[in-house]
Structure formats: C-alpha cells, structure tokens
Amino acid sequence: MAAQNATHDSRTAPSPDGGDGIRDREIRTEQAHLDRVYRRLEEKIHEAEFLMDDAAKRGQVGTPGALAERDAQVFRAGVHLNRLNSEFEDFLFGRIDLLLGKDGERGPDGAYTSVEPADDAIRSGEDGDRAEIAETLHIGRIGVLDADYTPLVIDWRAPAAAPFYRSTPVAPGRVVRRRVIRSKGRRVLGVEDDLLRPELSATLDGGALPVVGDGALMAALGQARGHTMRDIVASIQAEQDLVIRAPAASVTEVEGGPGTGKTAVALHRAAYLLYQDRRRYAGGILVVSPTPLLVAYTEGVLPSLGEEGQVAIRAVGSLVDGAEATTYDDPAVARIKGSSRMHKVLRKAARGALELPRGGRPGAGPGERPGGPPERLRVVAFGARVELEADELCRIRHHALGGTAPVNLLRPRARRLLLDALWARSGAQRRYTDPELAAEAREGFDEDISSEDAFQEFLEGWWPELSPRSVLAAMADEKRLGRWSRRVLNPRETRLVARSLTRLGGDGQGPLSVHDVALLDELQTVLGAPARPAAPREADPLDQLTGLEELTTHADRTGRRRGRADRLERERADYAHVIVDEAQDLTPMQWRMVGRRGRHATWTVVGDPAQSSWSDPDEAGAARDEALGTRPRRRFTLTVNYRNPAEIAELAARVLALAMPGTPSPEAVRSTGVAPRFAPGENGDLGTAVRAEAVRLLGEVDGTVGVVVAMNRRKQARGWLDGLGGRVMALGSLEAKGLEYDATVVVSPAEIADESPAGLRVLYVALTRATQRLTVVSGERDEPDAHGIPDLLRD
C-alpha cells in the first residue's frame, strides 16, 4: 500500500548514538539553514524598500513619463514588500537528501531533475552498498532562491518537491532520507526522519547520515483536534500526492472511505493547481462543501498554504447569492425536492406564475402580486379605442411562452406580439397599399402605443418580472402546485412540498432549507435575469505581475485576498475549476445547480458512496454524469484511514457491512488500544447518560468532543450539554459530515438509522468521526446485549 509505505512502513534505522545528542545537533543544523533563509528574506525586504524609495525620488522629476515610471515602480515594490513583510510562520517543513541524479541536469528551481539515481551513485563493497549524498533540498510553503540562484527553499508544489511525498521504501528513487522539520516562527523545534534506503550506508559531507525519530505521520495523527482542520503539507502520503498533482485536464474522481484524507487532498489540490497555472485559475476555483460547519472547519487550510484569493469555499446551501439555507427538510420532503423530477415542476411553475392572481386583497395566496393581472388591454390608436380581450391575451401569452427561453427574457417578445395584435385589430393595415408606407406607419404606431402609460402599466402587470423566491412561495398553494406538478408528483408528494414551502411566507422571504436553494437556482435559470449593463470587472493588479514567483510569501498570496475572495464570490457564476467534496451527498437538483457553475471548468470530485445520505444513488449518478458531461475522467482510490484508530474502524465496519454489503473498509493506520465504550441511556433518561459520557470524554482527551444525535434531537442535545464549555458540541447526524473530533458520543444508533432510507450510511458517518475515543449510548429503540452493544453494532 503506497500510502503506508511512504512513512509508516519505512524502516527507520536507529540513530548512530541513539541519543538526544544527535537530535540536538540535527536541530542546530536545520536552525542554521533557517537562519540563512531569514537573512535572505531580509535582504529582499531591503531591496524592495530601496526600490520604493528610489521610485519616490523619481516622482520629483515631474515629467509625465517619469511619473508613469514611478507609479509602476512604486506599485511593483509595494507588492513585493507586502509579500515579504508578513510573518514567515512555520514555512520550512521538509528536507530530502538525494543521491546523484542520472543526467545531472537542473530544472528552473535549481534542483536536479532526474528521479532515478545515476548508475554509479551506489558503490558495492564487501560490507554492503555505499553512497554519498549528492544533493539536499529543503521544502517549504514558499520558494526562496539565494542571491546566486541556488534554491534555499523549494515550494512544496514544485516538481522538485514531489519526491518528498512520492518516494517510498519500495520505490525510493534518489531519496535516501526524508526529514520533517517542525518549526515555529524563526525557531526549529524538532526533526523526524524516515530512511527510505535503509540497506545503504550513506554519507553526508564525509560523515554517516544521521537519522532521528520515528517518522512524522504518526506524530501528526496523534495530535489533539481543534475547531479547524490543519494542513497536511508536511506528511502528504504517496497515494494522496498522486491525486494532488494529477493533471487538471477534465475530471479527476477520488473515492475513499472515511478518514482517507479526501477533503485534505482536495484542498491541497486547489493550492497545487493555483501554483501550477495561476493565470488559468484566475478564473476562480469553487469548492462545494456539504455544510456550513464543514466550510468553517476547513476554511483555514488554504490560507495556511498561502492560497485563498482565487478559491471560494461554499456550502451547497449557500451557492446562490443572497440565499442562505438555515434549515433542513424532513427526509421525506428532501427526497422529493432533491429529485430531478422537480425541474419539470419548476418549469411549469415559472410559466404558470405569470397568470397568478395578485395579492393585496383578501384571499390572496402566498407569492401573489398586488393588483391582479389585467384581463383586457385598452389603448387609443388613430383616435379610436383598440382593445384586446382575455381570450386574445391568453392566446398571445401562450404563443409568447412557446419554446424554452427564460420567462423574464420573453417580455420583449410578448410586447411585440401585443403590438402585432393591436395593429391588426386597429384595421390600419388595410389603409396602406404601399408596403413602404405601411411599414412606416407601423413603426409610428409601435412608438406611439409603447410610450402610452396605459400600455406600459398593462405590460408591467401582465408580464411582470418574476423573482425565484416569489415563484417558490407561490408553490406553497397546494391546489396551484397540483396543477404545476400534474403527472410528475403524486398528490401526497405535492402536499408535502407545498406544506414545507409555507415556511417562506407570502413574500417568499422566510427561511430557506438546503434543498430550497437548489430549487431557487433552477428557477433563476428558467426565469432568467433581464439584461442589465454588466459591471466592469475591476482589473486585478496581481494578475498583471510576472517575474516575482521566485519569492512568494503568505503576504504575497494573502495580501488583498479578502477583497479578492469577496469579489470572486459575488461575481462568479462560472469557475475555472470546481471541487466537489462529499460528492456522494449531492441530490440530482444540487448536481444541476453545481453543474451550472462549472460548464467550462475542469473538475475534482471526491466522495464515498458508503457515506451517502441520498436515497437514490442511480438518480444522483445520472445527474452527476449530466453535470460532468462527456469529459474524460480519471479515477483514484484512497485506501488508508488516517482518522480512526483500528478499534473504532472495526466497529464502524460492522455497520458498513449492513449498509453496503461487500464494500471494503479502509485500513486504519494506527491503534490506541482503547475499545469503544457502550453505555445505556439510563432508565430512559438519555440526557443524563449522554452528559455523563461527554464529561468523561472531556477528561480523557485534550481536544474536542462531538455528540452526534438524530436530526430531530439537536436542540434537546444542546440542552443536555449546557454549561460544559466550548470543547464539546452537539450536532445532528447530517451535520457531522466531514467533521472530526478527538472523541465522539454517538447517541442511539437505531434512531439515526431509522431517520431516513439512507439511515445506515448516515450512522456509518457518525461512527467514523473520532480520532481517539468513541462512546455509543443506546436509546429506547436500540436493543443492547449484556455488554450494552446495540443490535446494529453487533458482530
């Protein structure tokens, strides 16, 4: 297994003296390198300051040419300074020591390009193989070149850094030793080595190559979890690195069980793509996440990698500007609203809404417009009254609505058809035998009628501009919805949807559910926005810059990032790359919504069918195929679970076997020796038992404790945990998606499993959130055995 090979399986040779002496000396070595890097960065700051100064002096000359030049210089130097003046937090994290390369050629970053060692790099002797380290590379969040262009630090995304992630003891390439460096600010705190060619006696600068520690991965996995996800840049595993650096052409699909790093990999891939081709991805990268909780949890990863400005991370319920989902529908309602059948209903609703009686009077239904649609059109032409009656108006509307064009964009067509009908009704045509004169008269007629107040008011009322919210609100009327959903939804389904939409209120401004947002987006498409002058796109000075890649810092990529990110989120409807996290959960209607945002994009789609909370995977699969189109796809599978200890993974696998028999579960990479705990909800008092277990776990772990309950118990569970502090939180089963905690309490597996048709898969998600400890509290519906193990979790 490649992922494990990369560190876990690598045999780490004991350090020659095995003691802290070597470790301290190695830390001092890395410290010396870090000091050198900082000196170089400071030099660059001084250079930038000098440039600023010089540019300011030039400004005093005052000729237009000199002023323009000064502006350009000040601008460039300012950007440079901004890049350099930030804090260089923890940016040097890795090092590889390599054998001589095959061809001896260097790439643009100054490092040798060959992956394989030269034939004579290893010499065989009586007491085994020997080799001299020919090249040492330091890897960091940014690239830094020395004054003579030798690389001091290589950006983690550069090709030369790939062996740091890719080399394994099975295929080590040129890498003899891989080192993870822990640093804080300007201080190196520790080093952890993996020896990838343990059979070799390697020397560095004439002495034996020292090896320190047990590898960095286990150290990273054992750390306590906080409220935000950390980047994994120092310990990306080989199978993950393949996905991160996969070419961006077309669609990259990634599957893997819980904890295999799909989310982490997807975010690192965004940073990699930006590094690789910043111009191309200036078109923006969209990351679609299932819940706002997961957005908040993962939002810090890209800034920690120095990227954010071009990346918008949005929850699937917040993809439509100005519409933020704040509630969840019941599973039965969600199932209907998410189904692709809804798009037919919405098409009819968008057209039917033109004919709605208007509100503002007793009996008006939700979403109705004030006044009522006018039933006749009366204008004065050639000194006589000309009228169109209800039947004629109805025929015209029907004609205008033919085809599939968006309703709001059809108003000009409807207007023209009205004028045609009025002209015919006026009899004016008969008065002109000369076609030229007739055309002239018609032009005058159109102008006169169109400028009449009566005509304009009529058009406003008869073909109003419809908003998605008003149409959605209009669907809350069961009878009306019944007309629009005929032969698509059955009466029960119609009733359920209509009832749920009463939440929106008459004006459509009430709270939206996650599934309503995809309906709004669909309505936006079938209604269309009337043409408005496009706002000029603000030129982005950073996009114009070239030649500064050599030195890039947090400030480089994060300076102005907030403004850029805000702008990006406001303007974009179509992205250059779309990343879908937890893709198994998108409903068909959500796939349509997301698909519209990436019509010209390349895609990365990550998910796990075994964790899907959507009840009809085939229908979702078809919608996904439609969104991704015929683009070629490249598939990857991640196989190692980095989150759960083996004890928890083994319990979760029992539920997986029930939910999706035959699906392999990912292999857990570590174990804690602590089995999951089972506790009964004492005498029916679930709250007391859950609180007691949460308190126990708070005492056992340093980080966070998540209490996962069925969706309808969320509020109650918050009450149970009241006063226990910020380290513990209650969440509904659907909200647990993608999150992780040091410890979790899963409350009543049966309740979670019974919640929806996909309940067993949702339970599987709940059971796989903990990095250290898991307690299962059984409720009334569980049937615990003598050991307290609920029936769903028994072997």
Ligand SMILES: Nc1ncnc2c1ncn2[C@@H]1O[C@H](COP(=O)(O)OP(=O)(O)OP(=O)(O)O)[C@@H](O)[C@H]1O
């Ligand atoms: N190479 C790695 N080094 C260190 N930690 C890692 C590595 N890969 C994954 N992890 C950690 O494992 C945990 C799980 O990762 P992540 O949430 O990305 O998995 P996932 O596949 O998206 O899980 P799920 O499907 O359950 O949401 C995270 O804490 C992540 O930081």
